[in-house]
Amino acid sequence: MEIVVGALSGMVDALPGKLGALLEQEYALLSGVREDVRFLQTELGSMRAAIRHCESLDHHDAQTTGWVGKVREVAYDIEDWVDLFAVRVDGGAQPATGFRAWMRRGWDKLAALPDRHTIANELQGLKERVLEISEQRKRYRLGPMVSTPAPPPLDPRLSALFVDPDSLIGFDERVVDVSNLVMDGGSSTELKIVSIVGMAGSGKTTLANAVYHRLQAQGHFQCSAFVSVGPKLDMVSKTVRDLLLRFGDYHGGGQDINQLIPRVRDILAKNRYLIVVDDLWSSEQWGTIRCCFPENNLGSRIITTSRNDTLPTDSYPCLNKVVHKISLLNDTDAKKLFMKKAFSNGNSCPQHLEDAFTKVMRRCGGLPLATITVAAKLAHKYSTDEWEKLGLNLLCSSHSDGSEGLKQILNLSFNDLQPHLRTCLLYLSIFPENSEVSTERLVRRWIAEGFVAEGRSISTEEIALGYLNELIGRNLVQPLDLDHEGVPTSCRVHPVIHDFIVCKSMEENFATLMDAQHVPINDNTIRRLSLKNSSKQDQPAGQNESMDLSHARSITIFGQASAAPPLTNLKVVRVLDLEGCDGPVSLEGLCKLVLLRYLSLKGTAVSELPAAIGDLKCLETLDVRSTKVEELPSSIVNLEKLMHLLTGSAKLPDGIAKMKALQILSCAGTTKSSGNIIEEMSKHDNLRELDLYSDATETPGNNKRVMFPAHGFPSVRKLCIRCSSPLVTFEPNALPTVKMLELRFQKGLADGSSGVPGMENLKNLKHVLLEFEQHDAGAMATVDAVKNAAQGVLPDHQHITIKVDGKSY
Known part of the structure; x- marks a missing residue:
């Protein structure tokens, strides 16, 4: 029986540290609570070792699988208890100093005493569950004491080595192309390496085997071998022995790999060789195997296959290296x-x-x-x-x-991932099949769920992008629409991969995936709900009384917003995503979601946010773009942890500059009191991206412009301006770090002037996008002026993108 661990070990890894951080806080814990927290910290460390052992095994019995499931559920509940602790004790307020603050803390402790007793009782219940799980492991000899598993089933990849060439459809041209790529005309005497990469099941082994037999039959090589590696590191020694076996120079024995490699090198040193190393998984594997292959200047060739695009032969001291990305069938x-x-x-x-x-x-x-x-x-x-x-x-x-x-083949790719990457991959099961998922939406949700580790010299969002890039490099996620820096603006998973992670997600109780006409019939606790409903007639199943969502961490609705569950039932939700939902949206109870970190109402019919939205002290992302919201409540400025404020053309209240955590801001150019957002935010140190909806218009006698002051916006790297006309000016030394500039206008200026003076002052600019909805003389004048200014800063013109009325220039 296959074990289901996946994302669990990553969560259990983090929990002891979370509990330790709780012990370090200056909270007045009730008698016995601190000792119980220490107990959980120690016991979870022991469970972590057991889970690691379970992950390393290929096959398990039902008892072990059940034990892992219980660990998963109690780990979720412990993390919820920890995250709720500070909020229930002191409302999540920041530590204060002084006599009055001391008196205030004393009063708060007295007021919170009933909550503290509830907290202590909950902790005692968690402790009892952990004790029971620990005893069960000892009773049934689970975890580290699991007996030797049964022999694994046959490797399904073996069949790829015995495919009838006549049955290969769509591979004939590929075999010829790769063969020519390997031989390179046959004139080069340098060692050449061709790496065939692609997703699991795409035919890499079949293609490499066909190329190998084709070249072998042509008689170009004196020495040849086809060997496979596999995902386990200890397979390397077997691979080297297989090489000697193919050469007729291995007769058994327990020789060390350090003795075997020189024997392989001696055989290959004086021969023109063709070697296929199939199914490479890690740079560590390749680092050892590559030692077998000498550079003998006889025109030798190596072919490797791998599911990892980033792996192929980077560290090999050979200049002649080529990567062939295998495509899917048309x-x-x-x-x-x-x-x-x-x-x-x-x-x-x-x-x-x-x-x-x-x-x-x-x-x-x-x-x-x-x-x-x-x-x-x-x-x-x-x-x-x-x-x-x-x-x-x-x-x-x-x-x-x-x-x-x-x-089984897909499981190999999944099991080779580190725990945090398994979690991030499983998260994509929440989105419907073939969905194009915005990169920003995905990584911000990962962060809100706590999947992304914090870095010292790199932002959490950059770390999350690194996770996504690794999943892309392993051919588990497909990138879409690369931006000017090669970062995908969106992504999706292949339908087969999606089917696989949906199965995994269900097995692990990672997410509950349902449509509006079907309510889950199992007794699993709902941790993440993904609800699809396609028509107005769909029953709003999310409101079904049989669904207990008190433990739900994320709610994602696709289709009708009416299917969303009542917000008053969501006690520990971190992510509420209604993006693109149709119909009226109810926000009753929203301000009670004390752990909410990500809220997206983008593209919905919502017209007003609750006045008390500032009570959501944990909120990190608020997205109300493309809604009917015209103004944001003044309490927004109290959201001290908000990093991404995306309001589109909605106006902000005064005092927005006090939000020091803001990194990305999308808003109107003026506040509700007609204040200038540019003036208010120009000295903000942490702002990295600004998307400005300006109301500057060309009218008789009106010279109002969008003016970016000298030394303003010191940290902004991306600036997008949306305006009816190009009334924009950049003063000297404005935006000293901006690299990406997007200018989106409806029409040009009537007098034909360029309208964008000062672009030459943006010395660090790397990419310019200029877009006009209408084609007129003023627009074309601006195009010429922007081209000239941008070319002075960007000698490489490929980084200048210009569109007028849908046509590129």
Whole structure:
């Protein structure tokens, strides 16, 4: 039985530190509470070791799986208890000094005494649960004392080595192309390395094997071998022994790898060799294996395959290295392959199955292994119900249907991730299949959920982007729409990967995924709710009385906002995301969500925020762009932890500069009292991005301009200005760190002037985007002026993007 740990070890890793930080605070803990916290800290450290051991095993029994599930649930509840502690004791207020502050703290302690007794009782209950779980581990010999597991099943990747070349559809041209890439005309005598990279099941091994046999048959090489590695580090010694075995120079024995590598080098030193190292997983593996291959200037070639784009041979002292990214099958080849496997002699799909066939092909997404697996499941089946049931449930089927090999291969990629990356990958199961998820939305939600570690010299958001890039590099997430720095503005997961992480998410009780017509029937505690409803007639199942959302950490609604649960039931929610929901939005009870860190109402019909929104002391992101909100309540300025304030064209209250944590601001150019946002925020030290909706317009006798003062906005790296006309000026030394400038206007100035003086003062500018909705003389004059100014700062013109009325210039 497969163990389900995934994100758990990352959470249990962090909890002892959280409890330790709680002990260091100057809170007046009731008698016995401090000792109970220390007990939990120690016991969770022991559980962490047991979970690590469980993760290292390939197969487990039902008792161990159940024990891990109990640890997961109590770990969630302990973290909730810790996060709620400060809020319930002193409202999350910052420490104050002085006699009056001391008196105030004393009064607050007395007032909070009932809460403190409740806290102590809850902690005692958690302690009893932890004791029970610990005793269960000892009673059933779980965790570190698990007996030796049964032998693992056969590796499904082996079948890729014995594929009939005639059955390869869509691979013929690839084999020729990669063969030519490897040989490079055959004239080069330098050692060359070609790395084939791509997602699991894309055919890397099949392609490498076909290329290997093609080149071997051509007789170019005196010595050749095809060896596989695998995800475990101890497989390296076996790989080196396999090389010697292929060369006929290994006869058993327990020789150390340090003795084996010189023997391989001696054999290869005087021969032109072709070596395929299949299924590399880590730089540590490659760092050892590469020692086997001497540079002998005889035109030798090495082919490697890996699921990790960032791994290939970077550390090898060879100048001639090429990475070949294997693509998925196009629609034509995918259909041919499916037809060949599903229907005898490749007959066409029966007419009554065409709709189901289209859905199945969309789900396979051009992934060869998925296409072959599903086609084999559906071979000789002609019932629409069977196609819907088997073809659209690739990995979550409860019975044996031929998908085990595909799931096992994906499990290898999942298990190779570090715990925090498993958590971040599972989080994408919350979004519907084929969703394009905004990078900013995703990483800010990761941060709000506590998945991202804090860094010393790097922001949490940059660390989160690093997590995303690693998942992309491992071909588990697909990047979309790269910006000028190569950072994806959005991403998605392949349908097969999505199906896989949905299964994992359900197994781990990581998220509850449902549509509005189906309420979960299991007894699992709901930790994260993702609710899809597609029509106005959908039943608002989120309000069903049978759903207990008191432990829910995130609520995400897709479709009708009416399906959102009552906010008064959400005691520990950190993320509330209604982005893009239709219909009226109820915010009753919002200001009681004391742990809320991420709130997105973007694209909804909400027209007003509660006056007491400033009570959400933990809030880090507030997004009300593209809503009917025109002004924000004055209490917004009390949100001391708010980093991302995204209001679009809504006006802010006075005093916004007091919000020292602000890093990204999107707002109107004036406050509710007609104050100038630029003047108020120009000295803000932490602001990194500013998206300004200016009301500056060209009218007779009106010379009002958007003026950026000298030495203003010292930390802003990205500036976006949205204005009806290009009435913008940059004074000398303004925006000293800005790298990205976006200017979005409706039309040009009537007098034909450029309207953007001072761009030459932006000395650190790296990229300029200029966009006009209308094509007129004033717009074209501005285009010419901006081009000239930008070219003076940006000699590389490829970083200047200009669009007028939808056309690029």
